[in-house]
Amino acid sequence: MNTCSFLFRTSLGKKYxxxxxxxxxxxxxxxxxxxxLQFFLGREAINRxxxxxxxxxxxxxxxxxxxxxxxxxxxxxxxxxSIENRAARPVGxxxxxxxxxxxxxxxxxxxGLIIAFFAIYHxxxxxxxxPVVNLRGTDFRLLVDQAQRHDVYQMMVTGFENPAVxxxxxxxxxxLCLHLSHGVSSLFQSLGLRTGKYSPLIKRLGCxxxxxxxxxxxxxxxxxxxxxxx
Amino acid sequence: MNLTLKIWRQKDRQTRGEFVTCQARDxxxxxxxxEMLDVVNEDLMKAGHEAFAFDSDxxxxxxxxxxxxxxxxxxxxxxxxxxxQLHMRHFHDGQTITVEPWRAQAFPVLRDLVVDRSAFDRxxxxxxxxxxxxxxxxxxxxxxxxxxxxxRAMDAAACIGCGACVAACKNASAMLFVAxxxxxxxxxPQGQTERYQRVVKMVDTMDHEGFGACSVTGACEAxxxxxxxxxxxxxxNRDYLRGSLKP
Numbered sequence: 001m002n003t004c005s006f007l008f009r010t011s012l013g014k015k016y017x018x019x020x021x022x023x024x025x026x027x028x029x030x031x032x033x034x035x036x037l038q039f040f041l042g043r044e045a046i047n048r049x050x051x052x053x054x055x056x057x058x059x060x061x062x063x064x065x066x067x068x069x070x071x072x073x074x075x076x077x078x079x080x081x082s083i084e085n086r087a088a089r090p091v092g093x094x095x096x097x098x099x100x101x102x103x104x105x106x107x108x109x110x111x112g113l114i115i116a117f118f119a120i121y122h123x124x125x126x127x128x129x130x131p132v133v134n135l136r137g138t139d140f141r142l143l144v145d146q147a148q149r150h151d152v153y154q155m156m157v158t159g160f161e162n163p164a165v166x167x168x169x170x171x172x173x174x175x176l177c178l179h180l181s182h183g184v185s186s187l188f189q190s191l192g193l194r195t196g197k198y199s200p201l202i203k204r205l206g207c208x209x210x211x212x213x214x215x216x217x218x219x220x221x222x223x224x225x226x227x228x229x230x
Numbered sequence: 231m232n233l234t235l236k237i238w239r240q241k242d243r244q245t246r247g248e249f250v251t252c253q254a255r256d257x258x259x260x261x262x263x264x265e266m267l268d269v270v271n272e273d274l275m276k277a278g279h280e281a282f283a284f285d286s287d288x289x290x291x292x293x294x295x296x297x298x299x300x301x302x303x304x305x306x307x308x309x310x311x312x313x314x315q316l317h318m319r320h321f322h323d324g325q326t327i328t329v330e331p332w333r334a335q336a337f338p339v340l341r342d343l344v345v346d347r348s349a350f351d352r353x354x355x356x357x358x359x360x361x362x363x364x365x366x367x368x369x370x371x372x373x374x375x376x377x378x379x380x381x382r383a384m385d386a387a388a389c390i391g392c393g394a395c396v397a398a399c400k401n402a403s404a405m406l407f408v409a410x411x412x413x414x415x416x417x418x419p420q421g422q423t424e425r426y427q428r429v430v431k432m433v434d435t436m437d438h439e440g441f442g443a444c445s446v447t448g449a450c451e452a453x454x455x456x457x458x459x460x461x462x463x464x465x466x467n468r469d470y471l472r473g474s475l476k477p
Contacts, residue, residue, distance in 0.1 A: 003475070006474045010433060010434065010437055011403075011433075011436075011442070011444075012433055012443070012466075012467060012470050012471075013474070014443065015443055015444065015467070016467075016471065081442075084442060085400070085401035085402075085403075085442035085443055085445070087335060087440070087442075088334060088335050088336070088401055088402035088440055088441055088442030089333055089334055089335060089400075089401070089402040089442070090335055091333050093299060093302060093330055093333055094236070094249060094302075094328055094330060095299075095301055095302035095328045095330075096302045097301065097302035097303050097307070098449065099303055099307060099398065099449055099452040099453055100398075100447070100448040100449045100451055100452020100453070101447035101448055101452070102447070102448075105445060105447040105448070106400060106445075106447060108445065182446070185446075186445075186446040188464075189444075189446045189460070189463065189464050189467065190444075190446070190467055191467060191468075191471070192464050192465065192466075192467035192468025192469070192470075192471055193464070193468070194461065194464040195461050195464040195465055195468065196461065199461050199464070
């Protein structure tokens with residue numbers, strides 16, 4: 001146990017936790033997008049995929065608990081580090097002109113906390129399927145397709161037909177991508193993998209991943225809202 | 231040129247400080263920022279007031295003693311320049327300039343613009359050295375070192391320990407300083423023996439002194455008068471991980 005205590009004790013240890021849990025969550029976000037994009041393959045594809053994910057409860061709940069642990073550790077490290085970082089500068093500057101830093105890098109805590117709230121709403125909306133939060137007056141749990149599977153396709157269409165819900169979704173995903181534009185390249189730095197000739201590549205990686213994720217995640221609600229998918 | 235200065239005035243460590251406004255008259259654009267402060271102080275003393283205390287030593291940008299946050303940027307924002315090498319021609323007549331000390335828990339203000347940076351000395355004392363047995367002087371070129379490593383070690387060794395990285399960081403983190411020190415020793419053959427103990431001890435001292443963690447914003451690299459690269463922090467993160475996991 002002592003071997004790993006530095007992870008929880010030192011500032012660098014907590015950054016390793018941030019980086020590793022962040023990496024796990026980025027992998028999830030990419031896989032989640034790849035799964036969701038089957039929406040464009042039509043009702044049959046996405047419903048089959050939804051059924052497949054729910055078919056093995058052991059794997060489903062194993063993944064869910066794993067994700068919860070990642071989020072929990074990521075949040076814990078973020079809050080601990082933020083408290084320590086604030087304590088490191090009790091008296092601030094009268095004038096403070098940010099130099100060299102990006103907007104995303106200075107607002108990681110705030111964007112992260114808003115994303116956490118968005119994720120809670122998103123789970124209530126599409127996973128727990130609480131009827132009140134979808135603002136459509138439909139109970140998503142009752143949607144069933146011809147093969148008696150849960151009709152994921154219809155749920156996505158109905159869910160994104162409300163402009164307020166869709167705008168919140170777009171903002172949530174936008175903040176996630178802002179968070180990742182700094183987070184992805186930063187996690188390589190924290191793990192000591194950003195040195196020498198890899199440095200420019202890793203700097204760009206964060207931006208590229210963010211833009212790709214943004215286009216991918218925005219494409220689904222926008223296509224519904226613009227009436228391209230019914 | 232005439233300028234208005236908004237300067238931090240603080241009697242000692244215990245007393246609360248405040249900003250005071252004063253005039254800098256007949257400043258020659260070729261003066262350095264510190265020379266401008268000398269003029270202001272001389273005028274103050276002639277009028278029977280107390281001069282502003284500020285740190286300075288070599289005044290040629292190599293000692294790392296001057297430590298002023300000028301208009302919200304440590305060393306004033308000219309690339310690769312310390313406050314003593316910052317010239318008044320970068321300002322315009324009639325401008326109001328805010329001058330503050332480094333702000334960090336680990337760098338308490340001693341008086342006015344002077345801060346106590348001995349936390350850096352304690353970090354160095356905890357491991358920032360190479361232990362060498364005394365004896366006959368070794369041949370200078372007896373140990374082969376690749377040009378690439380020698381150059382990178384020299385880039386890291388350019389750190390003058392001024393603390394601008396801490397002052398600019400939103401977390402008042404000393405990572406760039408520690409990274410420069412562990413890299414300049416760790417990249418050379420002579421530094422290998424103590425490489426991993428060194429990094430663990432220095433990071434522990436850094437945490438103990440109350441510096442924050444690295445958020446990889448890059449503010450430190452941007453203000454560093456010696457333009458130490460953020461890549462060295464990657465090296466520090468890598469070495470610390472190895473050092474901590476070493477059996």
